[in-house]
Amino acid sequence: MKIGEFLRSARKDKNITLRKLSEITDISFSQLGKIExxxxxxxxxxxxxxxxxxxxxxxxxxxxxxYDTGEMKTNIIDPLLRYKMFVRDELKCRICGAKAxxxxxxxxxxxxxxxxEEVNLENMVSLCEECFTGRKRxxxxxxxxxxxxxxxxxxxxxxxxx
Ligand SMILES: [Zn+2]
Numbered sequence: 001m002k003i004g005e006f007l008r009s010a011r012k013d014k015n016i017t018l019r020k021l022s023e024i025t026d027i028s029f030s031q032l033g034k035i036e037x038x039x040x041x042x043x044x045x046x047x048x049x050x051x052x053x054x055x056x057x058x059x060x061x062x063x064x065x066x067y068d069t070g071e072m073k074t075n076i077i078d079p080l081l082r083y084k085m086f087v088r089d090e091l092k093c094r095i096c097g098a099k100a101x102x103x104x105x106x107x108x109x110x111x112x113x114x115x116x117e118e119v120n121l122e123n124m125v126s127l128c129e130e131c132f133t134g135r136k137r138x139x140x141x142x143x144x145x146x147x148x149x150x151x152x153x154x155x156x157x158x159x160x161x162x
Contacts, residue, residue: 093128
């Protein structure tokens with residue numbers, strides 16, 4: 001199977017438009033189109049972004065393109081952990097309260113792995129697709145530090161130093 005075909009079918013399965021995927025991943029609409037048409041080989045970084053947005057295991061697409069998968073453990077969220085998170089959050093988006101299956105719930109990390117935090121239940125949060133995208137924009141506009149306040153106020157998650 002080719003990478004473009006694989007990503008397109010994963011996207012269709014999730015019912016996400018190319019434009020929506022572009023919003024979530026910050027990869028341009030035209031570049032995503034080229035990736036799906038096999039006209040552009042995605043970088044490892046972009047492939048991980050796409051896989052995260054589509055909530056698919058990134059190992060397979062990385063292998064398809066011959067990228068090393070050795071460091072990717074943190075990217076793959078254990079399904080059991082995800083299940084525990086959904087149970088804890090009562091299948092509700094933790095920002096707006098919308099409930100599945102009315103909305104599609106996604107997994108977001110409160111503090112990204114890139115910022116030194118681990119993938120664990122305390123650092124995971126169920127968000128609907130709209131809040132997931134909105135929060136991402138918020139972080140970009142306001143910076144991550146303000147997002148800490150955002151999550152404390154809105155999600156009422158106490159931080160360790162609180
Ligand atoms: Zn929401």
